[in-house]
Amino acid sequence: MKRFALLLAVLLPLGALAQTSLTSWKLHRQGDTRSYDVTVPATVAGALNEAGTFGPNVMDEARYKTIDPRQFDTPWVFSTRFDLGKGLRHILRFEGLNYAADIRFNGRLIASADTTCGTFCVREFDVTPLARMRSNTLEVTVYKAPEACLNTGFADWNPRPVDGNIGIIRPVLLISTPDVQIRDIYVKPIVNPRNLKEASFEVVTTLVNRGAKPVTHTLSGRYEGGSFSENVTLHAGETRLVRHVERVANPRIWWCCDMGTPELYTLSVQVGDQRRSVRFGLRDITSEIDAYGHRLFYLNGRPVFLKSAGWTDDIFLQDTPEKLRTQALFVKDMGLNCIRFENIWGKDDTIYDLCDELGLLAFVGWSCQWEWESYCGIPETEGFGCINDPGTEALAIRYFHDQVIRLRNHPSLIAWLTGSDRIPNERLEKEYLKIYNREDYRPYVCSAKGLTSLAGPSGTKMEGPYEYVGPDYWWVDTQNGGAYGFNTETGVGMNIPQAESVRRIVGEGHTWPLDGNWDFHCTASTTAMNSPKTAVDAMTAMYGAPTGFSDFMHKAHVLDYDATRAMYEAFRCNIPRTTGIVHWMLNSAWPSLYWQLYDWYLVPTAGYYGTKKACAPCQLVFNYSDNNVWAVNDSAPEQSFTAVMKVYAPDGKTCTGRREEECSLRARELKKIFDGIQGPCFVYLELRSGDRTVADNFYCVPGKNNTYAWEMANWYQTPITEYSDMSFVSALAPAEVRMKAEPCTGGYKITLENDSDVIAYQIRVKALNGRGELLPGIIWTDNFVTILPHGSKVIRCTVPEGTPVPSFGMDGWNLSPKDDDSLDRVK
Numbered sequence: 001m002k003r004f005a006l007l008l009a010v011l012l013p014l015g016a017l018a019q020t021s022l023t024s025w026k027l028h029r030q031g032d033t034r035s036y037d038v039t040v041p042a043t044v045a046g047a048l049n050e051a052g053t054f055g056p057n058v059m060d061e062a063r064y065k066t067i068d069p070r071q072f073d074t075p076w077v078f079s080t081r082f083d084l085g086k087g088l089r090h091i092l093r094f095e096g097l098n099y100a101a102d103i104r105f106n107g108r109l110i111a112s113a114d115t116t117c118g119t120f121c122v123r124e125f126d127v128t129p130l131a132r133m134r135s136n137t138l139e140v141t142v143y144k145a146p147e148a149c150l151n152t153g154f155a156d157w158n159p160r161p162v163d164g165n166i167g168i169i170r171p172v173l174l175i176s177t178p179d180v181q182i183r184d185i186y187v188k189p190i191v192n193p194r195n196l197k198e199a200s201f202e203v204v205t206t207l208v209n210r211g212a213k214p215v216t217h218t219l220s221g222r223y224e225g226g227s228f229s230e231n232v233t234l235h236a237g238e239t240r241l242v243r244h245v246e247r248v249a250n251p252r253i254w255w256c257c258d259m260g261t262p263e264l265y266t267l268s269v270q271v272g273d274q275r276r277s278v279r280f281g282l283r284d285i286t287s288e289i290d291a292y293g294h295r296l297f298y299l300n301g302r303p304v305f306l307k308s309a310g311w312t313d314d315i316f317l318q319d320t321p322e323k324l325r326t327q328a329l330f331v332k333d334m335g336l337n338c339i340r341f342e343n344i345w346g347k348d349d350t351i352y353d354l355c356d357e358l359g360l361l362a363f364v365g366w367s368c369q370w371e372w373e374s375y376c377g378i379p380e381t382e383g384f385g386c387i388n389d390p391g392t393e394a395l396a397i398r399y400f401h402d403q404v405i406r407l408r409n410h411p412s413l414i415a416w417l418t419g420s421d422r423i424p425n426e427r428l429e430k431e432y433l434k435i436y437n438r439e440d441y442r443p444y445v446c447s448a449k450g451l452t453s454l455a456g457p458s459g460t461k462m463e464g465p466y467e468y469v470g471p472d473y474w475w476v477d478t479q480n481g482g483a484y485g486f487n488t489e490t491g492v493g494m495n496i497p498q499a500e501s502v503r504r505i506v507g508e509g510h511t512w513p514l515d516g517n518w519d520f521h522c523t524a525s526t527t528a529m530n531s532p533k534t535a536v537d538a539m540t541a542m543y544g545a546p547t548g549f550s551d552f553m554h555k556a557h558v559l560d561y562d563a564t565r566a567m568y569e570a571f572r573c574n575i576p577r578t579t580g581i582v583h584w585m586l587n588s589a590w591p592s593l594y595w596q597l598y599d600w601y602l603v604p605t606a607g608y609y610g611t612k613k614a615c616a617p618c619q620l621v622f623n624y625s626d627n628n629v630w631a632v633n634d635s636a637p638e639q640s641f642t643a644v645m646k647v648y649a650p651d652g653k654t655c656t657g658r659r660e661e662e663c664s665l666r667a668r669e670l671k672k673i674f675d676g677i678q679g680p681c682f683v684y685l686e687l688r689s690g691d692r693t694v695a696d697n698f699y700c701v702p703g704k705n706n707t708y709a710w711e712m713a714n715w716y717q718t719p720i721t722e723y724s725d726m727s728f729v730s731a732l733a734p735a736e737v738r739m740k741a742e743p744c745t746g747g748y749k750i751t752l753e754n755d756s757d758v759i760a761y762q763i764r765v766k767a768l769n770g771r772g773e774l775l776p777g778i779i780w781t782d783n784f785v786t787i788l789p790h791g792s793k794v795i796r797c798t799v800p801e802g803t804p805v806p807s808f809g810m811d812g813w814n815l816s817p818k819d820d821d822s823l824d825r826v827k
Contacts, residue, residue: 018088018175018176018177019173019174019175019176019276020173020174020176021171021172021173021174022040022080022082022138022171022172022173022174023039024037024039024040024080025037025038025039025040025042025080026038026078026079026080027042027044027047027076027077027079028076028077028079029071029074029075029077030074030075030077030141031074036048036051036053038078040080040168040171040172041167041168041169041171041317041347041348042167042168042169042317042318043161043165043166043167043169043316043317043318044076044142044163044166044167045067045162045163045166045316046167046314046316046317049318050318054066054067057504059315059590059591059600060504060505060507060591061505061506061507061510061517062507062516062517062520064159064162064590065520069162069163072144072162072163072164072166073144075102075141075142075143076141076142076166076167077139077140077141077142078139078140078141078142078168079137079138079139079140080137080138081135081136081137081138082138082174083133083134083135084131084133084136084176085133086133088128088176088177088178089126089176089177089178089179089181089210090126090127090128090174090175090177091124091127091174091175091176091177091181092105092110092138092172092173092175093122093123093124093172093173093174093175094122094123094125094168094170094172095122095170095171095173095348095406096119096120096121096122096168096169096170096171096347097116097118097121097123097140097142097169097170098119098142098145098151098152098164098165098166098167098169099117099118099119099142099144099145099146099149099151099166100113100114100116100117100118100142100143100145101113101116101140101141101142101143101168102116102140102141103138103139103140103141104137104138104139104140104141105125105130105137105138105139106127106130106132106136106137107137108130110125110127111123111125113141113143117149117395118150118395118398119150119151119152119165119169119399120150120344120398120399120402120403121395121398121399121402122402122405122406124175126210138172140168140172142166142167142168143166144163144164144166145164145165145166146377147377148376148377148378149376149377149378150370150392150395150396151164151165152165152317152343152369153343153367153369153370153375153376154312154315154369154524154589155367155368155372155375156375156523156524156526156529157312157523157524157588157589157595158312158315158523158524158589158592159315159524159590160524161315161316163316165316165317169317169347170347170348171347177210178273178274179209179210179211179213179215180207180208180210180211180215180217180234180272180274181207181208181210181274182206182207182269182271182274182276183206183207183208183239184205184206184405185204185205185206185267185269185276185278185409186203186204186206186405186408186409186439187201187202187203187204187267187278187280187409188201188202188203188204188441189201189280189281189282189283189284190202190245191253191282191283191284191300192284193284193286193300193301193302196251196253196300197250197251198251199248199251199282200245200246200247201245201246201248201280201282202243202244202245202246203221203243203245203246203267203269204241204242204243205241205242205244205269205271206239206240207219207232207234207239207240207242207271208234208238208239209234209235209236209237209238209239210237211236212236212237213236214233214234214235214236215234216231216232216233216234217231217232217234217271218230218231218232218271219231219232219242219269220269220270221244221267221268221269221270222268222270223246223265223266223267223268224265224266225248225249225250225265226246226248228246230242230244232271248282251282252265252282253282253283253300254282254283254356254411255283255299255300255359256299256304256337256359256361256412257332257337257358257359257360258307258335258337258359258617258634258635258636259304259337259635260359261359262281262356262358262359262411262412263281263282264279264280264281264356264357264411265279265281266278266279266280267280278409279353279356279409281356281411281412282411283299283411284299284300284301285297285298285299285414285415285442285443286298286443287415287443287445287459289456289457290459290576290579292484292485292577293457293459293485294459294460294486294577294578294579295443295445295458295459295460295486295579296576296579297414297415297443297579297580303668304361304635305571305572305575305578305579305635306361306486306579306580306581306582307335307336307337307568307571307572307580307581308336308337308339308340308361308363308580308582308583309331309336309339309340309582309583309584309585309586309597310339310340310489310583310585310586311339311341311345311351311585311586311587312343312345312585312586312588312589313343313345313346313347313589314589314590314600315590317347319347321350323602324350325354326602326776326777326800327586327598327602328351328354328355328358329358329779330597330598330604330608330779331358331360331586332358332359332360333779334597334608334611334612334615335612335614335615335617336360336611336615337359337361337635338361338362338414338580338582339351339355339360339361339362339363340363340364341362341363341364341365342365342366342367342368342417342420342448343367343369344364344365344366344399344403344407349406352407352410352412352413353410355410355412355413356410356411356412359412360412361412361413361414362410362412362413362414363414363415363417363582364407364413364415364416364417365415365416365417365418365419365420365445365448366417366418366419366420367420368420368422370385370386370396371385371386371419371420371421371422372385372386378392381425383422383423384422384423384425384428385419385422387424387425387428388425388428393425393427396424396428397428397431397432397435400418400431400432401435401439404416404435404436404439404440405439408439408440413442414442414443415442415444415445416440416442416443416444416445417445417446417447417448418432418445418446419446419449419458420448420449420462421447421448421462422447422451423446423447423458424446426454429446429453429454429455432444433454433455445458445459445460446458448460448462448488448489449462449488450462450463450485459485459486459579460485460486460487460488460580461485461486461487462488462489462490463479463480463481463487463490463715464480464481464489464714464715464716464717465481465490465492465493465716465718466489466490466491466529466584466595466715466717467493467528467529467534467717468492468493468494468534468535468538468559468563468717469481469563469708469717469718469720470538470562470563470706470720470723470724471562471565471566471624472566472624472625472705472706472724473563473566473706473708474563474566474567474569474570474571474624475566475570475623475624475625476624476705476708477710479710480713480718482570483567483570483571483573483577484574484578485577485579486578486579486580486581487571487580487581487582488580488582489582489584490581490582490583490584491564491567491583491585491595492559492564492567493529493534493594493595493717494532494535494556494559494560494593494594495564495593495594495595495596495597495606495607496532496535496556496557496560496593496605496606497591497593497596497599497601497603497605498553498557498599498603498604498605498606498764498766498774499550499553499811500603500766500772500774501599501774502553504591504601505517505521505591505592505593506518506521511549512548512549512552514531514532518531518532518593519531519532521591521592521593522592522593522594523592523594523595527716528716528717529594529716532556534717535556535559536552538559538720539552539558539559541720541723542723542724542725542726543555543558543726543727543729544727544730550811554762554811554813556606557605557606557762557764557784558606558729558762558813560605560606561606561607561609561610561762561784562610562699562700563610564583564597564606564607564610564611564614565607565610565611565613565614566614566624567583567614568581568583568610568611568614568615569614569619569621569622569632570623572614572615572619572621572632573621573623573630573632573670575634575668575670576668583597583611585597586598587600588600597611601774602776602777603774603776603778604783606762606764606784609780609782609783610784613695613697613782616694616695617633617634617635617636617695618631618632618633618636618639618641618665618694619631619632619687619695619697620632620645620673620685620686620695620697621685622677622683622697622699622701624705627675627676627677627678627679627701628672628673628674628675628676629643629645629672629673629674629675629683629685630670630671630672630673631663631665631670631671631673631687632665632669632670633665633666633667633668634667634668635667636667637667638665638666638667639664639665639689640662640663640664640689641662641664641665641687641688641689641694642660642661642662642663642687642688642689643661643662643663643673643687643688644658644659644660644684644686644687644688645657645658645659645660645674645683645686646658646683646684646788647677647681647682647683647684648681648682648683648684648759649681649682650680650682650728650731651728651731651733652682652732652733652759652761653733653757653758653759653789659674661673661674677701678701678703679701679702679703679704680701680702680703680728681701682698682699682701683698683699684696684697684698684786684788685699698786700728700729700761702724702725702726703724703725704724704725705724706720706722706723706724707720707721707722707723708720708721709721729761729813732758732759732761732814733756733758733814734756734758734814734815734816734817735754735756735758735759735760735761735787735812735814735815736754736755736756736816737752737753737754737755737756737760737763737787737812737815737816738752738753738755739751739752739765739808739810740753741808746798746799747796747797747798747799748767748796748797748799748806748808749794749795749796750765750794750795750796750797750808751792751793751794752765752785752787752792752793752794752795753787753791753792754788754789754790754791754792755790756789756790756816757789757790758789758814759786759787759789760786760787760812760814760815761812761814762784762785762812762813763784763785763786763787763793763810763811763812763813763815764783764784764810764811764812765780765783765795765808765809765810766808766809766810766811767797767799767806767807767808768806768807768808768809769806769807770804770807775799775803775806777799777800778797778798778799778800779797779798780795780796780797781795781796781797782795783795
């Protein structure tokens with residue numbers, strides 16, 4: 001099939017355009033006769049891992065340390081062969097080489113490593129004079145990045161890629177074209193936010209006449225609902241931007257997933273025999289600094305609260321389209337509406353295409369990797385990071401130009417961040433702004449931190465925390481990471497995977513007591529967050545010292561679930577003083593114990609389900625700062641509900657109060673529903689519409705909140721000097737729960753029945769394969785659930801097509817020994 005794709009250019013008629021991705025290559029180390037089959041884009045380490053040279057599961061335990069990094073100090077050579085059509089011009093387009101390369105076509109050096117430095121540069125070479133109809137050879141010798149450069153980077157998120165991501169990390173395209181080439185199509189939507197029935201778009205087509213004679217062609221365009229055409233004359237060697245504004249009748253508007261439907265159009269542009277297509281969306285995106293000094297985004301004239309998390313690619317850039325789709329579906333399932341992409345991730349446009357399709361806003365920009373000398377290797381200038389000399393600035397400007405153009409047609413993209421922890425210096429920013437004002441139209445934001453540049457204030461904040469704080473922190477903090485403003489990076493530290501994943505990560509012989517394998521799979525920070533100690537201290541003080549692996553896991557999940565949920569809830573409930581929240585992070589580059597809402601194996605953490613509970617379109621929320629219950633609706637249309645609250649005594653058995661209130665909620669409205677809640681107690685909350693449960697929530701409310709040492713707050717944590725007493729949760733009597741699993745449309749239905757007089761707390765349901773591993777990519781309607789005495793809970797899971805019939809298991813905080821870790825096989 002791959003060979004057939006490469007021959008398409010031969011089969012096309014003369015004058016037709018072919019754009020083929022060259023994917024099938026050979027790889028060898030310079031001077032070594034061994035070679036590997038590789039699919040490009042790829043890093044060298046990724047290709048070797050695919051070939052099995054590192055052994056099985058090299059990311060698990062401490063095996064990553066066994067990879068010899070010296071093998072990447074010498075160059076590696078990618079090579080491929082292909083045929084070409086007659087009578088056409090042939091252009092090779094490289095969308096990303098890391099970090100520098102010698103490029104040879106049919107034995108001729110067409111570019112050398114001293115001219116191809118830079119990860120994010122797009123390069124084109126007209127190879128027509130060297131082309132043959134049969135058996136053309138392309139050889140790319142890649143060189144590892146020097147210690148000091150603007151390379152890809154993961155900062156302190158995980159160990160550095162052992163090869164420095166050396167390779168062909170983005171597509172290589174073979175473009176076979178007549179003399180006149182359609183180089184680029186840019187569609188800029190124009191939507192009236194006051195009347196969404198009025199919309200148009202400007203299409204800018206870049207045409208290049210590579211011939212020696214002037215030519216005249218008809219440029220025509222077609223899209224769903226209309227067409228246009230005009231005659232264009234190009235002089236020999238001319239590059240021209242052809243502009244056309246098209247009004248759209250009955251426009252379909254693109255919305256993010258929590259505000260509407262992400263409608264998409266396809267525009268096909270033809271010049272002569274050439275035809276190229278581009279997908280776009282009609283929508284208006286703007287931002288302002290609001291009355292509180294925070295950046296607020298508007299989508300189609302309506303304020304949008306950004307519920308987001310921070311993305312990373314795989315450490316070897318090995319993400320597949322299937323893996324990316326699963327992750328995008330996870331984001332939508334949690335109720336998030338945005339992803340922050342720090343570092344212009346993606347070995348192609350797949351993840352951004354998925355954001356377009358699913359209605360996930362994309363917040364893109366440069367990484368803090370280039371702002372700290374310890375990661376970038378280049379001396380930093382206070383306030384401006386490491387991009388401050390003419391050569392580095394010129395490369396960053398090239399990066400910015402090429403990547404803005406690459407991503408600008410995606411309707412999901414809402415803003416560019418040109419700084420993370422810092423801002424660009426004035427010289428650099430002037431050049432950025434020249435490019436941006438010419439090539440794009442979305443909001444420009446100078447930094448993810450609360451800084452001001454030539455472009456004005458960022459309107460954001462990046463005050464942490466990145467390590468554990470209690471659920472009450474988000475409600476009571478008013479100076480640091482608490483619920484005000486637009487927090488672009490924040491979280492609760494260890495978002496530990498589920499037990500089956502942890503056993504793989506640290507190794508069966510290292511599950512208890514905690515040892516160096518655990519530390520190795522925390523973050524790579526040398527400051528903090530490099531061991532589970534903070535989580536152990538917190539769980540010991542609140543719930544009691546963990547007695548073994550299973551007890552540790554239950555307590556770690558509770559810390560993650562409650563604190564992550566409270567973070568999103570507090571930010572939602574403080575609208576309009578809050579405008580956005582980015583959990584640090586969404587995913588992990590390798591098997592990690594920190595900073596993730598689902599793990600590297602594509603299994604959600606407890607924090608995933610806390611996030612999903614917090615981000616339900618309409619929800620009842622316990623406010624730790626005033627001990628009241630609030631109803632929140634940040635985007636859904638006005639709805640009416642019955643709000644129900646049940647309060648249980650610390651024994652988890654006695655219901656000490658039941659209250660009901662009728663309520664209606666408009667979009668972005670917050671209402672106090674219940675008050676006077678005094679801990680220690682358990683609180684069950686439910687929004688009902690008729691006899692249907694719309695949303696539920698459950699809290700273990702302590703007698704008093706944590707005490708924080710505010711004067712000792714730093715960039716990653718505010719220390720807790722006196723912890724809340726949660727011993728009443730640890731004292732819950734055992735609960736007996738029955739589980740029944742049965743098939744249903746698209747997956748399985750799990751019925752849980754609590755036969756006990758006591759609350760069954762934090763019941764985890766799991767779908768397992770024959771090896772006892774958690775199945776990846778499973779989407780549960782709920783998990784880590786609590787079931788009231790003599791109550792029941794029905795949850796469902798959707799499984800990827802082709803998944804073998806799983807076994808279903810459960811465990812939980814206070815399940816009786818006979819029920820804990822029980823299995824049910826679907827008949």
